[in-house]
Amino acid sequence: MRTIDWVDGRISLIDQTRLPDTLATLEIDDIETLIDAIRRLAVRGAPALGVAGALGVALLGKRGGDVRADAARLRAARPTAVNLAWGVDRVLAKLDEGPDATLAEALLIMNEDIRRNRELAFRGAAWLTERIGHPVNVQTHCNAGGLACVEWGTALGIVRALGETDGLGHVYVDETRPLLQGARLTAWELAQQGIPHTVVVDSAGPSVIARGLADAVVVGADRIAANGDVVNKIGTYPLALAAARAGIPFVVAAPESTVDLATPDGEHVEIEIRDPAEIVGPGKTNALNFAFDVTPADLVTAIITDERIIHGKPLG
């Protein structure tokens, strides 16, 4: 089953806000509903957002109207992951060739996502196996799985590939506050695949590493700046600090579409600040809800893409 797909002239996507209790799809044929789905994280994950942007423009191309204005709003639905803008822009470039050409480009992006993340996954698994040499125990954060892409995940794609090559030990999954993408989505995916895993609170991830329970940290990315800084879900940076201290690899798995050479470094990435209501619990107090953090390039051991393995900076 694909996280996002084009079915009968509409976008069909798994409503991730309802997982793991209910596996249901949304059938979307208007741009407002798509933007809303993106904002409330019914579809999320950088690669999946790239495909959502691409299919969204295909939808607009089919309907006509002021496609470029609507596409601009779609492009801005969430600011941090570069893939959304990338998907929108790539399909918009075909707009003058007509709706069939825009749809073809969007479907190409969707199918490329599967192939490219599969390649990334086996490249990453081979790299980790060679580096670590025994079944690899992985610490991960948030969800960089099939649900963040079309079918094969990035970070969890590597985990899956390790599993298929008998190279996987145990997986430690951070809950990922405030919306629990780790406890809800990653744990669900791993359970579906029969992969042994344990959920810990986010703040325990660094202790899992310090105690030697994880041999590597493997996470996705929402944007990789030209200098190699990695922007990913809030909570990634502490794992990178802990991995550096413990001397284990901190590995970022992302397709080339996540590499943004136009952004010089992490400080130049707009970090989405979401509704405090996602955090504010019983305390009924003010909250500041950063959705992402910046991991400086020097803490990143390797960036594994569908085309290459990047060690150190710069990326161009």
Place this chain on the structure above:
Amino acid sequence: MRTIDWVDGRISLIDQTRLPDTLATLEIDDIETLIDAIRRLAVRGAPALGVAGALGVALLGKRGGDVRADAARLRAARPTAVNLAWGVDRVLAKLDEGPDATLAEALLIMNEDIRRNRELAFRGAAWLTERIGHPVNVQTHCNAGGLACVEWGTALGIVRALGETDGLGHVYVDETRPLLQGARLTAWELAQQGIPHTVVVDSAGPSVIARGLADAVVVGADRIAANGDVVNKIGTYPLALAAARAGIPFVVAAPESTVDLATPDGEHVEIEIRDPAEIVGPGKTNALNFAFDVTPADLVTAIITDERIIHGKPLG
């Protein structure tokens, strides 16, 4: 109002599981109820546990029976904070002098807690003010406030003292998963005192530091080993890593009763692992619930006690 007190021959304590919605006290006159209150965190925080242990033995001394056997169970109700054992042992040493002597010793410990933490608080505030020189923005974790002690907190005691000396900027409070002692208790205390504060998810604490929003991290401790390793609520270690990277002070505030020279280092401290049900949310998956972590001594800038400021190791 005291977090824990001796009233009419019984232990009276605020039931912290009901805060911030309801401020209610439990009146305890049997050891089973006290042990249960400790285990389910109705009373928590290392200094408060020391007083609970002390008053518990006073209660036992008054009732008679096999005091030493009951005291041993009380002492073991939670393993990580050394103060519980310290409070029990200190009052047990008076047992042969009769119930009046045991009660007097317990009340002395309770009153010392207020005085000692007040001294600690102003010492810490002066140290931070001298070191930082402008109103200090503080990042804290969990609750090391009045609710973790009798009246004056340790880490939040320093915050309160900074406030009283016009030396306080803003306070960033981690939610503190899984039981939200930050969002529930620390935010409540700060609101009561009119101190401006913001709650963030635990995994955002290191970003708050990296962004320069905090000038210092100030936390409590459950046990400080002889080599200076600090055991505190899970999530403390990532803040220490981030503070070291950012070059800001990482300050531990704890009374001398938290210093445990009998334990050589953090690896020798029993880290309580609590019920996975505290974590397991929608994912219905396995969880590992470490309640504490170890911050290595080299990441600690200063330990501020009621008697001294400790820089570096060893502590003896």
